[in-house]
Amino acid sequence: MPNTKIPHATAKRLPIYYRYLHFLSDAGKKRVSSTELADAVKVDSATIRRDFSYFGALGKRGYGYDVNSLLSFFRKTLKQDKLTNVALIGVGNLGHALLNYNFHQSNNVRISAAFDINEDITGTIQSGVPIYHMNDMKEQLTVQQIKIVILTVPASVAQKVTNELVEVGIKGILNFTPMRITVPNTVRVQNVDLTNELQTLIYFLDKFGSHDTEA
Numbered sequence: 134m135p136n137t138k139i140p141h142a143t144a145k146r147l148p149i150y151y152r153y154l155h156f157l158s159d160a161g162k163k164r165v166s167s168t169e170l171a172d173a174v175k176v177d178s179a180t181i182r183r184d185f186s187y188f189g190a191l192g193k194r195g196y197g198y199d200v201n202s203l204l205s206f207f208r209k210t211l212k213q214d215k216l217t218n219v220a221l222i223g224v225g226n227l228g229h230a231l232l233n234y235n236f237h238q239s240n241n242v243r244i245s246a247a248f249d250i251n252e253d254i255t256g257t258i259q260s261g262v263p264i265y266h267m268n269d270m271k272e273q274l275t276v277q278q279i280k281i282v283i284l285t286v287p288a289s290v291a292q293k294v295t296n297e298l299v300e301v302g303i304k305g306i307l308n309f310t311p312m313r314i315t316v317p318n319t320v321r322v323q324n325v326d327l328t329n330e331l332q333t334l335i336y337f338l339d340k341f342g343s344h345d346t347e348a
């Protein structure tokens with residue numbers, strides 16, 4: 134694979150491509166054109182060709198893309214061939230919902246440990262995941278070699294908990310709290326903000342109607 138830096142927008146579309154290619158492969162399809170792919174994943178074909186071009190010329194004119202080689206390429210790029218354990222910090226309303234969901238559609242990511250300070254739930258198993266006390270966080274994250282966490286604690290303690298996570302060597306935080314947490318540049322934060330997403334949707338609908346807004 135060429136060592137090009139992939140734009141963020143492209144990286145965000147990779148799982149969408151991957152899921153559809155998986156579906157095609159399961160259905161026994163050997164090849165797919167960028168137009169067909171565009172129709173299915175609702176990303177225009179020029180964007181798809183540009184996205185794919187970052188990985189070198191994977192398609193052939195008049196033939197399209199070979200489903201299985203594309204799939205194995207994406208599997209490697211997205212590390213789908215490897216199981217990643219992540220931890221959840223804060224098992225309240227949102228935390229419970231995420232534990233219950235536990236990324237069932239994906240067989241390469243799962244929440245394998247959760248942490249809280251509420252002694253009513255620590256020491257229990259919720260949706261198949263053990264809930265540890267925060268006092269045991271360092272030990273458990275180290276033993277389980279977890280480098281990524283989902284943060285679902287109240288905003289008021291988000292930075293304090295983040296500092297503890299940085300201290301134990303966490304490398305990635307999926308931040309559901311409304312706080313814009315501060316981390317050293319060795320740690321990556323991805324913010325999830327449903328209000329923001331909804332407002333973006335409303336903005337695009339107002340401005341462009343139902344036309345696709347992904348590209």
Ligand SMILES: NC(=O)c1ccc[n+]([C@@H]2O[C@H](COP(=O)([O-])OP(=O)(O)OC[C@H]3O[C@@H](n4cnc5c(N)ncnc54)[C@H](O)[C@@H]3O)[C@@H](O)[C@H]2O)c1
Pocket residue numbers: 222223224225226227228248249250251267284285286287288290294308309310311325326327328
């Ligand atoms: N991003 C989104 O779209 C979205 C949607 C809903 C909620 N939220 C945010 O997610 C967070 C959780 O929301 P909720 O409704 O589940 O709250 P909640 O109060 O139900 O749950 C918070 C949990 O964190 C635990 N906690 C408190 N202090 C802690 C600490 N120091 N260490 C570990 N655990 C601790 C609590 O015991 C509780 O179980 C909030 O910050 C909320 O604003 C985000």
